[in-house]
Amino acid sequence: AGPVLAHHGWAWTEDDPFELSGTIEDLYIGNPHVTMKVRAGDGVWDVDLAPLAPTTRAGFVEGSARIGDAVTCVGFRSRDHAERHMKAARIVVNGNTYDVYPNRVPGA
DSSP: OOOOOOOOSSTTBOSSOEEEEEEEEEEEOOSSOOEEEEEETTEEEEEEOOOHHHHHHTTOOTTSOOTTOEEEEEEEEBSOTTSOEEEEEEEEETTEEEESSGGGOTTO
């Protein structure tokens, strides 16, 4: 597994919340951002989480998820709908919820 090139900031994302459910195909827990690839019904999505420190503070660490696990990502998708790319504020995997950007979780 390797890192996905991450967009920094939030300007590239839509303002309306977005939810994506699927299966983890790849997972990178490291700097500069934790990232995953999620296979959903319409293809494989690149999902950016927070930088390593806030993500691990939220409890999402090595072993929290594995390739093949079902995941739900809540956050904001790319304004460019040609991209399957989103920035997740919350992920839910293996019955656990991780708010990696707690101040950005829709409806929280």
